Amino acid sequence: MRIRALLGGLLLLAMTLQAWAAADVNGVRLWRAPDNTRLVFDLSAPVQHSIFTLTAPDRLVIDVKGASLKTALDGMPLDNTPITGVRSAQYDAQTLRVVIDLSAQVSPKSFSLPPNQQYGHRLVVDLFDQNAPAQRSPAPPATATSSTPNAPVSPTLPASKLPVLPSSKRDIVIAIDAGHGGEDPGAIGPGRIFEKHVVLQISRELQRQINADKGFRAELVRTGDYFIPLRKRTEIARKKGADLFVSIHADAAPRAAAFGASVFALSDRGATSETARWLADSENRSDLIGGAGNVSLGDKDQMLAGVLLDLSMTASLASSLNVGQKVLSNMGNITPLHKRRVEQAGFMVLKSPDIPSILVETGFISNPSEAKKLQTSSHQQALARSIHSGVRQFFHENPPPGTYIAWMRDSGKIASGPREHVVRAGESLAILAQRYQVSLAALRSANNLKGDTIKVGQTLKIPATTLAAQP
Structure with a gap:
């Protein structure tokens, strides 16, 4: 039994190695984002790979085990990317080496993706910009950061x-x-x-x-x-x-x-x-x-x-x-x-x-x-x-305080018209009156309510009145 199991394991290993060795690189696609560049290698089968960077000059090296290149690497849109060129060679009998020439240092990340409805097996290599300009993650404008702690x-x-x-x-x-x-x-x-x-x-x-x-x-x-x-x-x-x-x-x-x-x-x-x-x-x-x-x-x-x-x-x-x-x-x-x-x-x-x-x-x-x-x-x-x-x-x-629209409304230049609210679990008429700054009486009147009972899912009209004394 042990011999049979061992033979079965060896057969499975051989089949796996054969599968890894059968991969073709059928295409390469490139996407540019504000802070990174993504390279996607379309494969006929899953592969094992490794990546490392070199300097003077800056390069990224991708070694793909058991793969064969079946597509051209030129013609990709390299404008506005740190990539100046892409070339390949057979590093050894089992390794396809792809070298990406760079104009600046990058932080690389790579991973494999299984097939989906659109694509087959893929190897994804992301090149994240280093020392990217500030617009990559812009902060809110200065006027949006001033605050009044006690303001409503x-x-x-x-x-x-x-x-x-x-x-x-x-x-x-x-x-x-x-x-x-x-x-x-x-x-x-x-x-x-x-x-x-x-x-x-x-x-x-x-x-x-x-x-x-x-x-x-x-x-x-x-x-x-x-x-x-x-x-x-x-x-x-x-x-x-x-x-x-x-x-x-x-x-x-x-x-x-x-x-x-x-x-x-x-x-x-x-x-x-x-x-x-x-x-x-x-x-x-x-x-x-x-x-x-x-x-x-x-x-x-x-x-x-x-x-x-x-x-x-x-x-x-x-x-x-x-x-x-x-x-x-x-x-x-x-x-x-x-x-x-x-x-x-x-x-x-x-x-x-x-x-x-x-x-x-x-x-x-x-x-x-x-x-x-x-x-x-x-x-x-x-x-x-x-x-x-x-x-x-x-x-x-519902203008946020401190905005131009809030100022327009408070100046009477924007009318606060009728609103609607869909009742959610845990809400009461009193809570909604306080939230929308209207009186309970006005809320009852706008919705023809005889009491304060409301139901989840019910649509209420919120009148455009200011908060009055609660009855």
Whole structure:
């Protein structure tokens, strides 16, 4: 039995070695991001590899075991990258060596990826810039960092976003995240329409429209065709001082008949798990509640930190649902809706405890009719206009203190119109009256309520009145 087992093991090892030796490098692709360059080697089979750097001159060496080069390495778009050339040679009988000539030192990282719906086996090599310029992670403008500690905090915005001096009149910052990118094409529609291209076009149009609106500034999280990890997307938004995070996508479904736009906010379960994750990371926790690491929670009670985080997440989620419903209602005027209410799911990009966040599915790219519309500039403009309208409505009603829009409203130049609120678990009429600064009597009257009983999921109209004495 032992001999049989040994022979079986040797046979398996031989088959494995044969598999490693059978790999072809069939293609090389390059993606440039603001702070790194990604090289992707398309393979016919998995490979073993190693990398190391050399200096004088700067080079990166990639040794790939049992591989054979079946593609040309020239013709890649090397502009705006630290790569000046790529060459290869057979280092020994079992090793393909690829040498990347560099104009500057980089910090390399490499890993293998298994096949997916779009690609086969891949070897990914990321070259992170060293001493990159400051625009890679821009800080919020100086006016957004001044604060008045005792100033009132907007009831519908996270408490962790400290108000600024009224005289600063800063812009409201909207972070627009075009989904997918680079190696990740997203959903693929008829005629090989890539989601990553469509949503970037919509995002750029949305940025243009928002930036034309005085008092608002839009920042793109992804400015080109490159990949950004999900958590880094929210980090970029935070470093830009975002008041709202909007992720733009185009849905796909097995049935080509599926259609309609959707808006998502974070689920309650996702909010709970994310709060726990932040609490477990003391560095993240202090960075979050301090605004930018200004207040360390190292000497604070764990329960206090938990309460503060929970309040921040609750306020952020309430604002997300509020702005999401406004965006969805406006989108319903120009395109069919998949669901008429904001849906909730545990999307990673929605898990920022301090920034209200929504994910907008602009339509089903898997639906031939919707895919065709999503490619047209007129429909992209209309979609951007509807998202912009919903965002503007939300912030005209709930401007962060110290912003130009808050100053306009307080000066009577922007009317605080009627609002809507979808009741969530744990909320009462008294809590909502306090949150929206209206009287209980006005809230009852606006909704034809005889008492103070409300139900989860019920939509309430919030009257545009100032807080009066409670009856």
